[in-house]
Amino acid sequence: MAFNIPAEVGMPVAEVDTPCLLVDMDALDRNIAALADFARSHDVRLRPHAKSHKSPDIAARQFDHGAVGLCCQTVSEAEAMVAGGARDVLVSNEVVAPRMIGRLAALALKARVLVCVDDASNVTVLEEASAAAGSRIEVLVEIDVGAGRCGIAPGDPACELAHRIADSSHLRFAGLQAYHGPAQHIQDHTARGAAIDNAIALTRDTVDRLAIHGLHCEIVAGAGTGSFDLEAASGLYNELQCGSYIFMDADYAGVRGVDGGALPFEHSLFLQTRVISKTRSGRAVCDAGLKSHSVDSGLPTVFDCDGVRYTGASDEHGQLDDPQDRLALGKTLRLVPGHCDPTVNMHDWLVAYRKDRVVALWPIAARGMSL
Secondary structure, X not given: OOOOOOOOOOOEHHHOOOOEEEEEHHHHHHHHHHHHHHHHHOOOEEOOEOOOOOOHHHHHHHHHOOOOOEEEOOHHHHHHHHHOOOOEEEEEEEOOOHHHHHHHHHHOOOOEXXXXXXXXXXXXXXXXXXXXXXXOEEEEEEEOOOOOOOOEOOOHXXXXXXXXXXXXXXXXXXXXXXXXXXXXXXXXXXXHHHHHHHHHHHHHHHHHHHHHOOOOOOEEEEOOOOOHHHHHOOOOOOEEOOOHHHOOOHHHHOOEOOOOOEOOOOOOEEEEEEEEEOOOOOEEEEOOOOOOOOOOOOOOEEOOOXXXXXXXXXXXXXXXXXXXXXXXXXXXXXXXXXXXHHHHOOOOEEEEEEOOEEXXXXXXXXXOOOO
């Protein structure tokens, strides 16, 4: 039995229980189509990141537009996506716990499964688990191209690790993971381009060295919502891993495109909230607090009420600056979350709408799946 259901199909959006995540289906579909068209026109594959939406329903729409597979950040996310119909998943992260590696090897009996590594000892455990399960896991060597997070050094160290994978009986070397996460949020396009140019140079050198050693990179993967155009133009990257483009949060709204304008995607994800207290002039309180949206990338912005600002949050309350006293008790507002990925992870449902009517309820099937 499903609980905590905030809406019914056909009801007006304003009547949806709050706080609740809304998805503008028209904007969502335009975002999905825009990146799919871009990928086709640049002859690159699209493997969107499911950590943004955690929804097999949205993944199905991405597959309908030509996505070759999905990225997931955890084994449990990958399991949820495969259970929802995906047949090609990359865990774009390192998996080192033996039990989780065992689950990954079992999942590889149901779908094509890829994973990243940056350490030779991890390769040994993956090989043993795949042998025990009778499956085959494909492996990308993750290289550090500037993020300073996971990833072995580019060049010869990466080549040595790739040989270790290629020499395994139950693993397959599939290529490189070369993602520069922090660069996605550099607002200035020129500065962002410089960071990605450096990442491309490091990746190209590694690909060339691998070729000298007789190792072919079927996949050279990376790119995100902030930099997809740069990697696609490189002639080197052949898979894009964008995630937030489908929703576009307040943080990405500040990232500039090549012409100084906004990125070519629309806001489609909103946190609907309701005014629950209006006891003094110039301010109001809503029911969207820290338990319903993430503020790690900044506070949300108010989408549909000029002059009103979201100024602070506690657990279940949001403070609203309302200088013109436009807000009345019970009024609903739509907020654009500061960071869409962790905000989605706080909710059970996405309420999809068109023309202010609810048209679908999508369970966030991979919510909380951090293992």
